[in-house]
Amino acid sequence: MKLIPTEVIWFDGKLVPWDEARIHVLSHTLHYGGGVFEGMRAYKTPRGPGIVRLKDHMKRMVDSCRIIGMDLPYDVDTLCHAVVQTVSRNKLEEGYIRPLAFRGYSQLGVDPTGTPLSVIIAAWPLGGYFGEEAREKGIRVGVSSWRRMAPDTHPALAKAVGNYLNSQMIKLEARRHGYDDGIALDVEGYISEASGANIFLVREGEIWTPDVGSSILRGITRACVIKLAKEMGRVVREERIPRSALYDNDEVFLTGSAAEVTAVTEIDGRKIGNGTFGPIARSLRDAYIDIVRGKVEDRFGWMTILPAAKQKAPAGA
Numbered sequence: 159m160k161l162i163p164t165e166v167i168w169f170d171g172k173l174v175p176w177d178e179a180r181i182h183v184l185s186h187t188l189h190y191g192g193g194v195f196e197g198m199r200a201y202k203t204p205r206g207p208g209i210v211r212l213k214d215h216m217k218r219m220v221d222s223c224r225i226i227g228m229d230l231p232y233d234v235d236t237l238c239h240a241v242v243q244t245v246s247r248n249k250l251e252e253g254y255i256r257p258l259a260f261r262g263y264s265q266l267g268v269d270p271t272g273t274p275l276s277v278i279i280a281a282w283p284l285g286g287y288f289g290e291e292a293r294e295k296g297i298r299v300g301v302s303s304w305r306r307m308a309p310d311t312h313p314a315l316a317k318a319v320g321n322y323l324n325s326q327m328i329k330l331e332a333r334r335h336g337y338d339d340g341i342a343l344d345v346e347g348y349i350s351e352a353s354g355a356n357i358f359l360v361r362e363g364e365i366w367t368p369d370v371g372s373s374i375l376r377g378i379t380r381a382c383v384i385k386l387a388k389e390m391g392r393v394v395r396e397e398r399i400p401r402s403a404l405y406d407n408d409e410v411f412l413t414g415s416a417a418e419v420t421a422v423t424e425i426d427g428r429k430i431g432n433g434t435f436g437p438i439a440r441s442l443r444d445a446y447i448d449i450v451r452g453k454v455e456d457r458f459g460w461m462t463i464l465p466a467a468k469q470k471a472p473a474g475a
């Protein structure tokens with residue numbers, strides 16, 4: 159995700175200019191990885207910019223803090239308000255929003271007790287997470303030699319900064335092999351997830367996705383897709399899934415706030431289905447995109463719509 163600077167970043171309650179949102183090099187999180195973050199999108203809708211499942215993202219951020227033992231100085235409502243402020247002040251019509259809670263400067267050593275906590279919220283324009291073409295054509299992936307963390311090592315359900323070293327190893331290896339992303343197995347060899355997205359398989363009309371015991375992040379887009387699939391009358395199974403099921407199905411797709419609903423057309427050199435964006439994945443992608451872009455009614459109450467940014471009056475007007 160290329161960073162495209164916007165005007166301001168919310169920093170502990172203040173909106174500071176993008177270039178001035180700085181921290182000390184001896185900040186605790188930079189050294190030991192204790193922090194949590196979120197990632198969500200705002201889409202342009204006919205009524206103004208719409209943020210997808212804002213409250214659920216902020217709840218997960220608060221939950222992530224609880225899991226890793228960080229006393230976040232803000233509640234869910236304050237964080238939601240701060241996100242709205244950040245998007246509005248930057249006059250962003252659509253893009254990506256990144257809240258981050260981190261430990262600052264006061265002491266080093268693994269014991270984080272007493273380190274000051276800070277929260278920032280930044281937002282910038284973002285197109286397709288895997289590139290524009292992948293939104294239609296899908297992506298190629300390989301199974302990673304890096305496993306997801308065991309359930310008693312890192313807290314996979316927390317969107318914690320330190321967990322993303324694992325994601326980076328998966329992504330770097332995948333890129334080295336010429337893939338768009340890697341699929342990680344859990345410590346027992348069951349399918350877990352991609353480096354930054356959940357995975358779904360479709361076989362004979364039924365939809366399968368790894369359960370929360372498979373070292374996944376409890377994805378919010380995953381929840382959206384499960385809801386939409388059930389609404390369409392489809393069977394959705396959240397279960398442990400063996401690796402071999404990656405290869406003998408009709409469709410595979412990934413879900414994520416950034417990744418949206420992206421088809422996987424090839425895994426480890428084997429074509430999935432007929433190698434195109436499959437019909438069930440496509441119907442779920444379309445149903446999701448129609449809601450977030452405000453093309454259909456927001457029947458599940460997922461969207462927070464902001465007043466449309468005021469356009470600058472044309473010169474001479």
Ligand code: PMP
Pocket residue numbers: 197325351352353354355356374375376377378379380413414415416
């Ligand atoms: N798994 C991982 C490891 C992720 O980083 C993400 C992106 N947040 C997801 C799954 C998808 O989660 P969500 O749909 O909430 O963005």
